Amino acid sequence: xxxxxxxxxxxxxxxxxxxxxxxxxxxxxxxxxxxxxxxxxxxxxxxxxxxxxxxxxxxxxxxxxxxxxxxxxxxxxxxxxxxxxxxxxxxxxxxxxxxxxxxxxxxxxxxxxxxxxxxxxxxxxxxxxxxxxxxxxxxxxxxxxxxxxxxxxxxxxxxxxxxxxxxxxxxxxxxxxxxxxxxxxxxxxxxxxxxxxxxxxxxxxxxxxxxxxxxxxxxxxxxxxxxxxxxxxxxxxxxxxxxxxxxxxxxxxxxxxxxxxxxxxxxxxxxxxxxxxxxxxxxxxxxxxxxxxxxxxxxxxxxxxxxxxxxxxxxxxxxxxxxxxxxxxxxxxxxxxxxxxxxxxxxxxxxxxxxxxxxxxxxxxxxxxxxxxxxxxxxxxxxxxxxxxxxxxxxxxxxxxxxxxxxxxxxxxxxxxxxxxxxxxxxxxxxxxxxxxxxxxxxxxxxxxxxxxxxxxxxxxxxxxxxxxxxxxxxxxxx
Amino acid sequence: xxxxxxxxxxxxxxxxxxxxxxxxxxxxxxxxxxxxxxxxxxxxxxxxxxxxxxxxxxxxxxxxxxxxxxxxxxxxxxxxxxxxxxxxxxxxxxxxxxxxxxxxxx
Numbered sequence: 001x002x003x004x005x006x007x008x009x010x011x012x013x014x015x016x017x018x019x020x021x022x023x024x025x026x027x028x029x030x031x032x033x034x035x036x037x038x039x040x041x042x043x044x045x046x047x048x049x050x051x052x053x054x055x056x057x058x059x060x061x062x063x064x065x066x067x068x069x070x071x072x073x074x075x076x077x078x079x080x081x082x083x084x085x086x087x088x089x090x091x092x093x094x095x096x097x098x099x100x101x102x103x104x105x106x107x108x109x110x111x112x113x114x115x116x117x118x119x120x121x122x123x124x125x126x127x128x129x130x131x132x133x134x135x136x137x138x139x140x141x142x143x144x145x146x147x148x149x150x151x152x153x154x155x156x157x158x159x160x161x162x163x164x165x166x167x168x169x170x171x172x173x174x175x176x177x178x179x180x181x182x183x184x185x186x187x188x189x190x191x192x193x194x195x196x197x198x199x200x201x202x203x204x205x206x207x208x209x210x211x212x213x214x215x216x217x218x219x220x221x222x223x224x225x226x227x228x229x230x231x232x233x234x235x236x237x238x239x240x241x242x243x244x245x246x247x248x249x250x251x252x253x254x255x256x257x258x259x260x261x262x263x264x265x266x267x268x269x270x271x272x273x274x275x276x277x278x279x280x281x282x283x284x285x286x287x288x289x290x291x292x293x294x295x296x297x298x299x300x301x302x303x304x305x306x307x308x309x310x311x312x313x314x315x316x317x318x319x320x321x322x323x324x325x326x327x328x329x330x331x332x333x334x335x336x337x338x339x340x341x342x343x344x345x346x347x348x349x350x351x352x353x354x355x356x357x358x359x360x361x362x363x364x365x366x367x368x369x370x371x372x373x374x375x376x377x378x379x380x381x382x383x384x385x386x387x388x389x390x391x392x393x394x395x396x397x398x399x400x401x402x403x404x405x406x407x408x409x410x411x412x413x414x415x416x417x418x419x420x421x422x423x424x425x426x427x428x429x430x431x432x433x434x435x436x437x438x439x440x441x442x443x444x445x446x447x448x449x450x451x452x453x454x455x456x457x458x459x460x461x462x463x464x465x466x467x468x469x470x471x472x473x474x475x476x477x478x479x
Numbered sequence: 480x481x482x483x484x485x486x487x488x489x490x491x492x493x494x495x496x497x498x499x500x501x502x503x504x505x506x507x508x509x510x511x512x513x514x515x516x517x518x519x520x521x522x523x524x525x526x527x528x529x530x531x532x533x534x535x536x537x538x539x540x541x542x543x544x545x546x547x548x549x550x551x552x553x554x555x556x557x558x559x560x561x562x563x564x565x566x567x568x569x570x571x572x573x574x575x576x577x578x579x580x581x582x583x584x585x
Contacts, residue, residue: 124546131553138560147571151580154564158506161519161557168526168550172533179539181546 001050002066009112028104040080043073066119075118078328082240085332085446089339090233092442110136114245124181130246137242141230152229155222163212170205183257203259214247217276227295232339239298240332261312269310276303281411290338290348301327308389311396319388326381333370333450337363340439350422357424359436362444364424366451371416373454376409381457491532498525512565512575523554
């Protein structure tokens with residue numbers, strides 16, 4: 001039945017774009033809405049028959065092995081939440097119903113691609129689904145058809161093509177020493193074989209490819225351009241889930257399911273993570289544009305995830321996975337707030353906007369919650385995941401990394417609170433601001449929902465830890 | 480099958496590596512957007528050839544042939560979208576020079 005998570009978006013896409021499009025055009029919003037809600041709903045019931053039953057009939061037509069473990073479940077949940085958010089914001093911001101139908105179709109393609117990517121257990125199918133997601137996101141970035149969005153999309157496309165080239169070279173080397181593309185067969189071959197040089201080469205190529213896709217620091221140049229030039233709903237979608245699935249999830253997956261950890265790969269991960277954390281935070285402080293600052297902040301937060309992975313312990317990986325979920329919630333929330341500010345004032349430069357707190361109370365409150373969660377302030381969700389990562393670093397004897405991670409957290413707080421103060425708290429020019437009112441219903445609903453999730457995950461964390469973190473320890477116990 | 484076998488197939492490997500270097504060089508040096516896309520194409524062709532050679536060496540020709548066909552389809556989709564973006568840039572700026580698209584600073 002897991003095939004339906006991939007196949008339903010595709011069938012919906014085909015049906016919505018049949019020649020009778022005029023009739024279906026108005027339906028497309030509700031189709032995506034229903035699919036993402038169903039996906040969120042299914043993840044909350046892992047004992048459901050949906051995850052267990054297999055239709056042999058489907059397997060004869062679509063021969064890819066799918067299976068869902070804890071990591072896939074968390075990713076599916078994040079995909080559902082972020083798609084829903086992007087959809088709600090798009091309904092507010094894209095007024096033309098033709099363009100809205102187009103956007104819904106692209107969302108469906110990206111959703112099918114990401115659902116496939118988090119469920120497959122075959123390295124070549126993983127590549128295919130990543131490309132499906134990437135293709136949809138190139139078109140989405142260029143959705144507004146202005147010169148900036150074309151530029152952002154083109155840069156993303158070129159760097160992503162290089163990443164893909166590296167990834168396929170690595171797949172070719174993997175086929176050479178294991179003769180297969182299935183995860184578990186490759187894992188057996190790696191444990192048994194003596195071709196160390198080939199294994200190291202293929203792992204290095206995979207790492208480079210996924211570092212480009214995740215936008216870690218030496219390879220980050222496309223990321224701020226793509227995020228800041230894309231229309232607001234697309235920024236939410238890209239920052240919240242697309243780069244996390246195509247870069248970070250795949251990185252975690254190849255480590256835990258295929259290659260396993262050794263001292264050298266662990267050192268590379270830790271180094272890449274800590275450089276991204278520090279330089280991303282420093283670059284974010286200097287930005288004038290709201291969305292570019294959030295993009296650099298995103299690089300810095302991805303660095304934390306990679307640091308957690310680099311610990312190579314079950315605690316660290318659990319922290320990394322929890323941070324992926326939290327990041328997709330609070331970064332989408334901050335991008336929703338940036339969309340609200342952008343629609344109401346028409347500007348994204350932080351120096352030109354001030355004193356919105358009185359006019360836009362919902363945006364002000366939710367963005368403060370998002371910023372505090374991002375910086376890791378205790379009752380909120382971001383605190384717990386950062387705590388787990390830093391604890392894992394400390395327990396693993398990596399004291400220097402732990403201290404630098406804590407200090408960078410202070411930097412995060414500095415830049416996020418400075419924009420909160422500039423945009424919302426200090427008194428602004430009252431004549432300029434007199435026309436401004438709260439953003440529409442869709443954006444307010446999305447930001448309230450996300451702020452609520454962020455708060456609830458943090459406050460009820462002691463209850464979640466038993467059903468969420470402890471199982472991860474069992475899954476990854478073998479490494 | 481190990482790296483020694485690949486070394487025995489040196490004519491193929493020379494082709495693969497030459498194509499790879501040409502593609503990468505083209506991508507880095509050129510200022511023309513269409514040429515950058517040609518560079519990407521050459522890069523991916525090199526890897527397609529590598530996968531076929533790998534299938535031949537390791538005796539999994541059937542697997543690699545199906546992979547190569549899938550790859551060619553995906554590559555065609557990517558290049559179609561890339562050319563669409565280039566057409567869009569040309570309509571906005573009136574040239575194909577990549578120096579015109581440096582408005583955003585990494």
